[in-house]
Amino acid sequence: MWIYEKKLQYPVRVSKCDPQMAKFLIEQYGGADGELAAALRYLNQRYTIPDKVIGLLTDIGTEEFAHLEMIATMVYKLTKDATPDQLREAGLGAHYANHDKALFYENASGVPWTASYIQAKGDPIADLYEDIAAEEKARATYQWLIDMTDDVDLQDSLRFLREREIVHSLRFREAVEILKEDQQRKKVF
């Protein structure tokens, strides 16, 4: 069961109409290391991971949906009042032809989201290492996105999201340590 809360996790402001930046940001909406992939990856891995780390996967997976909503908000604001001509100039002509201004789960190149972006190996260490890698890749993506905009308001929200990747990465690393714990080791005589 999930409950919706009618507020963003962090304020999202953008200071100019910039549909080209919206096109780049879509990478974090429907890309391989984006927020949708992250949320679905963690929430799906929960069912086959040791009980001690189910809470963490549930909570980080839930937070990722809050981040997905922040990215959607950025894209929405950056394209809201753009004309078809502006969208076309920004490289969103094909998107407009297919979707108007609707958001779509695709990456920055327009490739639709696919479940093959995420893995569920059923092996706790393999899964947690994938999660750590996913957080680091998302952190890098946020860096490249920050590099490509001079909108200080947008940079501010992107820096928040980048920092969250760092915290999540640390928690997944701690989860690995918990699973390595001595007292859990199978006794060998």
Add this chain to the structure above:
Amino acid sequence: MYSQIRVYYPYISPFDPCPPIRVKTYQVNPQLFIGFQPENLPQFSPMEALRLGTLWPALYSPYSGRGDQEGLEG
């Protein structure tokens, strides 16, 4: 705060078409060094924590863009 930026100096060929970037950088952030977070670390105020994206200064990683880091002469 210790630096979270590392640098390397890539090989420059006389046949590289673009003007060379002599110093390249990458990030090494706190999660790589903390291991398991110790208890009772100092905290930011709630408003600062929200602004910076973490409750703990030890986990904070500033990023102002690559433009500020690269192209520096080593």
Add this chain to the structure above:
Amino acid sequence: MNSANQPGDKRYYELLEQLQAIDFVLVELNLYLDTHPTDSNALEQFNQQAEQRWAIAQEFESLYGPLLNFGHSYSGYPWQWNNVPWPWQV
């Protein structure tokens, strides 16, 4: 409509940010406690903040309407859940 306390007025943004700040502390403590379940100081702070959070959310909802769906917030008349702004419109 009442001209006082419209969503989008100054107080709305102030209260919203206060709520976002305290909720963020709770997210951070929650993830931390997931991997540090025996840190009693963090646990105590979590429970205190949860109580404070409730008070701020009460004030926000009394002025600007429900934050949560499915009966986790009360609604005035007429049904307030449909009211703008939605989070991405703010």
